Amino acid sequence: MTDPSTQRLSAIGGEFIDSERERAFQAERMPETVRHLRLLFLLSALLNTLFFISDWRFYGQPHFLVAFPARAVVVAVSLGCWLAISRVATFRQAQATMLVWQWVTALAVGALVSSHSDLALFVVVMLPSIYYLVVPNPFRWTVISGAGCSILMLVGYLSGDDTRATATGLVLAVLVLNFALVLVVTRSNRLRRLEWAATQAERRAKEELTRSRAMFERLFRTVPLPLVVVKTDGGILDTNDAAVTFFGANRDVLGIRSVDEIYIHPEDRVDLITALKREGRVNDFETMVRLADGSIRNVLVAATLVEVEGADAVISAVIDITDRKAAEERIWRAASHDPLTDLPNRALFQSRFELALADANHTGNTLTLFLIDLDDFKAINDTRGHDAGDALLQEMAERLRRMMRDEDTVARLGGDEFVVIVGPPLRMEHAGALANRILDEMRRPFVFKGEPIESGASIGIAVYPDHDSKPAELMKDADLALYSAKAQGRNRAVLFSPDMRNLVEHRATMTRDIQEALQEGQIVPFYQPKVNLVTGEVIGFEALARWDHPQQGLLSPSAFPLAFNDPELSALMGEHIVRQVAADIRRWLDQGVKCGRVAVNLSTSQFSWIGLSRRFLDILEAAGVPPHYLDVEITETVFLGRASVHVMTALQQFHEHGIRIALDDFGTGYASLIHLKQFPVDDIKIDQSFIRDVDRDSESAAIVVAVIDLGKSLCMDVIAEGVETVEQALFLRDHGCPFVQGNLYSLPLRAEAVVEYLGRERLRLPDPAPSSA
Ligand code: C2E
Numbered sequence: 001m002t003d004p005s006t007q008r009l010s011a012i013g014g015e016f017i018d019s020e021r022e023r024a025f026q027a028e029r030m031p032e033t034v035r036h037l038r039l040l041f042l043l044s045a046l047l048n049t050l051f052f053i054s055d056w057r058f059y060g061q062p063h064f065l066v067a068f069p070a071r072a073v074v075v076a077v078s079l080g081c082w083l084a085i086s087r088v089a090t091f092r093q094a095q096a097t098m099l100v101w102q103w104v105t106a107l108a109v110g111a112l113v114s115s116h117s118d119l120a121l122f123v124v125v126m127l128p129s130i131y132y133l134v135v136p137n138p139f140r141w142t143v144i145s146g147a148g149c150s151i152l153m154l155v156g157y158l159s160g161d162d163t164r165a166t167a168t169g170l171v172l173a174v175l176v177l178n179f180a181l182v183l184v185v186t187r188s189n190r191l192r193r194l195e196w197a198a199t200q201a202e203r204r205a206k207e208e209l210t211r212s213r214a215m216f217e218r219l220f221r222t223v224p225l226p227l228v229v230v231k232t233d234g235g236i237l238d239t240n241d242a243a244v245t246f247f248g249a250n251r252d253v254l255g256i257r258s259v260d261e262i263y264i265h266p267e268d269r270v271d272l273i274t275a276l277k278r279e280g281r282v283n284d285f286e287t288m289v290r291l292a293d294g295s296i297r298n299v300l301v302a303a304t305l306v307e308v309e310g311a312d313a314v315i316s317a318v319i320d321i322t323d324r325k326a327a328e329e330r331i332w333r334a335a336s337h338d339p340l341t342d343l344p345n346r347a348l349f350q351s352r353f354e355l356a357l358a359d360a361n362h363t364g365n366t367l368t369l370f371l372i373d374l375d376d377f378k379a380i381n382d383t384r385g386h387d388a389g390d391a392l393l394q395e396m397a398e399r400l401r402r403m404m405r406d407e408d409t410v411a412r413l414g415g416d417e418f419v420v421i422v423g424p425p426l427r428m429e430h431a432g433a434l435a436n437r438i439l440d441e442m443r444r445p446f447v448f449k450g451e452p453i454e455s456g457a458s459i460g461i462a463v464y465p466d467h468d469s470k471p472a473e474l475m476k477d478a479d480l481a482l483y484s485a486k487a488q489g490r491n492r493a494v495l496f497s498p499d500m501r502n503l504v505e506h507r508a509t510m511t512r513d514i515q516e517a518l519q520e521g522q523i524v525p526f527y528q529p530k531v532n533l534v535t536g537e538v539i540g541f542e543a544l545a546r547w548d549h550p551q552q553g554l555l556s557p558s559a560f561p562l563a564f565n566d567p568e569l570s571a572l573m574g575e576h577i578v579r580q581v582a583a584d585i586r587r588w589l590d591q592g593v594k595c596g597r598v599a600v601n602l603s604t605s606q607f608s609w610i611g612l613s614r615r616f617l618d619i620l621e622a623a624g625v626p627p628h629y630l631d632v633e634i635t636e637t638v639f640l641g642r643a644s645v646h647v648m649t650a651l652q653q654f655h656e657h658g659i660r661i662a663l664d665d666f667g668t669g670y671a672s673l674i675h676l677k678q679f680p681v682d683d684i685k686i687d688q689s690f691i692r693d694v695d696r697d698s699e700s701a702a703i704v705v706a707v708i709d710l711g712k713s714l715c716m717d718v719i720a721e722g723v724e725t726v727e728q729a730l731f732l733r734d735h736g737c738p739f740v741q742g743n744l745y746s747l748p749l750r751a752e753a754v755v756e757y758l759g760r761e762r763l764r765l766p767d768p769a770p771s772s773a
């Protein structure tokens, strides 16, 4: 860019004030100046040669002697300058040549015009014009030599004696002429310089344009960002190397293809063009394109409307964001999905649930929530390992996903808890049927590493708007229904009902109370003796839990069944009782009291506590009680539970350590006799319901006799429970039952009362009548 101050022209002379610029102007015009001067000098030489003809009229006159040499000098100097000018290299040298020619010709012409001929007058007036207008001197020298030469020639002309009359007029005419010529030169200089400056500016602009075009072209070609120039009708005008590489096609293929073929969703292009027409440019238009190899990429398009050859076109930069989108998707999935099952996690479920509820609220549709909890999942994890647990969770997730529609939501809330949201047309009346189908699906056998894993679930169902309308409330309802399903023995679906809230509240209070009672030591074992029917000897005791309730007095297990049914409470309870039993046995042993073996009862729930047998053995060891002082009593139901795999493990461990196992309440359950063979059972306890009428009811008697015989044949000890009368005891003794337990001998006793009881005189049955045989 040229500094505007260098463009300024002087008011007089019309030359650039900036000498550098003036020099540049002259230098640039040098060839032309030289050409012009050569022509001037040549013409001067030729014309002056011709003027010899005119000068010939003075032949014989004295003026001839002046004219002839003067003319010869002009011709000679013109030829000399003509020759010299071809050799000059700088404007200064050219200027010197001009000045030499000018002054010499002026001197010569000054001599020539002393003839005062009409021609002389014409020359005096004309020649200054040539000096001013034809000789391209700098302004200063144009004026100096123009005026100087005018004076020289005027002096020459006026040197005669008959010119006095016109001298003043002539001087004034020459003066006017000089002034006029100065003005003309000034104007001409100005115009030429302005024109030159304009041409230069134009040339510079053109160069600039060419340079920037070349730069743009280079940039367009080499920038590593795919660029595509497209007509608004979709025809591709140009692409850069990066675009060719990106789209994976050769330039020609890309050249003939309409850009419509690239878009996965052609309507995206329509949207892009609309936005471009509205805004002129679009910075971050997201779309999907297909590459030549058929692969699909996510791209961000930044586009601008441009004009190419008078028509609208779009230049688009294409940024491949496939990897970024994939990373975003991965991050989103990681944040919103469960990594194990790939189901939505609690957070995503929560937002989908809220949306679904808002939608149902809007449309008046129903929404059903199924809260699913796998039964005994912890046991599977503990016995079969976490691999098996994980595989089971994945399998269950897959089954749920398969059986639900795309519009339903299946999520994993954590642990073994899943949730399903089902929209219309499902209504509350049919929710149970769907829940049962889910249960069937979850019960289907699952094989892991060649071994079947028994699976099952409990389901709580809550329905919008029938049960509640707020997400948190509905979730709570489903939770209560699930809780109820678990409490009812699991493996079932339960529909929420409002009274569950009270039940659950009651259960929660009870749980808290039992926990407190355990901590306070209010739950203690009472001991009921087991007696040898023949000898009357106490063979051991059964420990029975009692709650020494501060307000309600002594409570039997039937008043707080939760302590034995709830998986967590029963584990606490088991440990608590065994610890006290072990301490009591140790004390009795230390006192030298023969307490025999002491039995503790184990409920089905307690078997879901995996380390059960190990824990018991540890407690005995810590108390210093040999294991064979302990018995365990189990009911037939423990064989039927789903934890039967580890029931077997626990019983075997007990058995191996000399802990006897008694099958309690025999005859009331549904266990098959096979279990007596399968499991290491040592004793059978006949349930008190058969004993109650044994001496009066033949059916009870027949059952009792059969069980006694069964025990004998299986080499198991048989103990009759609930013996209250001597008649019952006699019947049992007479039918070969070796042991009894019941209020006839003693009510369950506090530990402190045991020693006293053992020392006391005990009931002796009358001797049996001698056999008639
Ligand atoms: P069970 O193991 O069959 O215990 C025998 C039950 O019969 C005891 O009831 C006992 O007091 C009662 N009983 C004993 N002799 C007679 C009698 O002559 N007549 C009558 N009518 N009843 C008699 P209790 O103590 O109420 O225990 C009930 C059940 O609670 C027990 O039945 C046992 O299954 C369970 N239980 C008691 N303590 C514990 C414990 O510490 N852990 C576990 N898991 N269960 C326990």
Ligand code: MG
Pocket: 542, 601, 633, 664
């Ligand atoms: Mg018992």
Ligand code: MG
Pocket: 664, 665, 685, 687, 688, 721
């Ligand atoms: Mg019993």
